[in-house]
Amino acid sequence: xxxxxxxxxxxxxxxxxxxxxxxxxxxxxxxxxxxxxxxxxxxxxxxxxxxxxxxxxxxxxxxxxxxxxxxxxxxxxxxxxxxxxxxxxxxxxxxxxxxxxxxxx
Numbered sequence: 001x002x003x004x005x006x007x008x009x010x011x012x013x014x015x016x017x018x019x020x021x022x023x024x025x026x027x028x029x030x031x032x033x034x035x036x037x038x039x040x041x042x043x044x045x046x047x048x049x050x051x052x053x054x055x056x057x058x059x060x061x062x063x064x065x066x067x068x069x070x071x072x073x074x075x076x077x078x079x080x081x082x083x084x085x086x087x088x089x090x091x092x093x094x095x096x097x098x099x100x101x102x103x104x105x
Contacts, residue, residue: 035086047090049083059087 037051047056062072
């Protein structure tokens with residue numbers, strides 16, 4: 001079997017370490033999103049903001065619906081501007097992530 005060229009991969013463990021992306025095994029560390037948390041006891045394990053019951057999907061949905069950062073912060077006064085930025089950064093990263101099956105043979 002020939003090796004594929006320009007195979008892109010990403011792995012992540014956002015809650016414990018920076019994730020790494022690369023082409024053909026070249027690692028490119030990406031900044032750690034410390035405000036994105038995962039807890040099976042909070043919102044069914046969906047990515048949330050700082051362990052609160054506000055999901056990344058909620059923030060993305062509000063932005064897509066046309067709400068500004070100021071609008072979101074007014075509706076959720078316990079959030080901070082950086083929470084919104086990290087939620088969008090996480091969503092953008094997930095949208096670009098590619099999962100490749102491992103060849104076991």
